[in-house]
Amino acid sequence: MSSPALEIRNLRAGYGDQQVLQGVDLTLDPGSIVALIGANGAGKSTLLRTISGLVKVREGEILLEGKPLQSLPPHKIVEAGFVQSPEGKQLFLDMTILDNLLIGAKNRRARGRREQTLREVFELFPILEERKHLNASTLSGGQQQMVAVGRALMALPRVLALDEPSLGLAPIMTDRLFESIAKIRNRDLTILIIEQNVFQVLEMADYGYVLENGVISLQGTGAELLADDHLRASYLGL
Ligand code: ATP
Secondary structure, three states: OOOOOEEEEEEEEEEOOEEEEEEEEEEEOOOOEEEEEOOOOOOHHHHHHHHOOOOOOOEEEEEEOOEEOOOOOHHHHHHHOEEEEOOOOOOOOOOEHHHHHHHOOOOHHHHOOHHHHHHHHHHHOHHHHHOOOOEHHHOOHHHHHHHHHHHHHHOOOOEEEEEOOOOOOOHHHHHHHHHHHHHHOOOOOEEEEEOOOHHHHHHHOOEEEEEEOOEEEEEEEHHHHHOOHHHHHHHOOO
């Protein structure tokens, strides 16, 4: 049996006296899209930052395709294949779109396949190829988000984590971005996505987890969660 793409067991982490993650367990099947939902401050971004090695693990295990990540520094975690596209994009706005994308392929594993991955990113987001020599500052919010996702793909992730990719986007751009994310699913890649757009993300996701007060309070397939009374009342206002 193959290992899960990502397995997290009893993960505890936080800042100073504040224990944010209080024993989180989650499993991502290879090739799946998994949604992570939770109120503001529930600890979703902290979970991604902990997996990425930016927040220290206090207890528990993080296994990427069976290999422990929790003692590796952030750049080794990227090289191992966990790549995050952070909330708020964090692009270099005074650099070209092409250079922003190429920054993603710095790690050793990604460098050798750089040109091929770039072609794949341009296939996914043709507008970025048309504008590749323009500064990232000239793009709309939705197009900048494409650059952020493209840059993460350039690192050749095994697991791609997206932190609120639809933040600040108009509904039409959100639809397009979700279509692109669904297309990436067909590749040999697992996706963990944090979203406030709960309905839309659960329609797309194979599986979802709800994080409340630092623990997973609810989990199920997208369809199961959409039918759950607590989820509907708390996150969909129904
Ligand atoms: P949001 O949707 O608002 O981003 P979230 O679920 O991602 O929410 P986190 O950003 O992980 O939540 O925050 C969880 C808790 O950790 C909050 O109480 C927050 O104030 C705290 N926190 C987040 N970042 C830091 C930090 N760098 N230093 C100290 N506390 C932090």
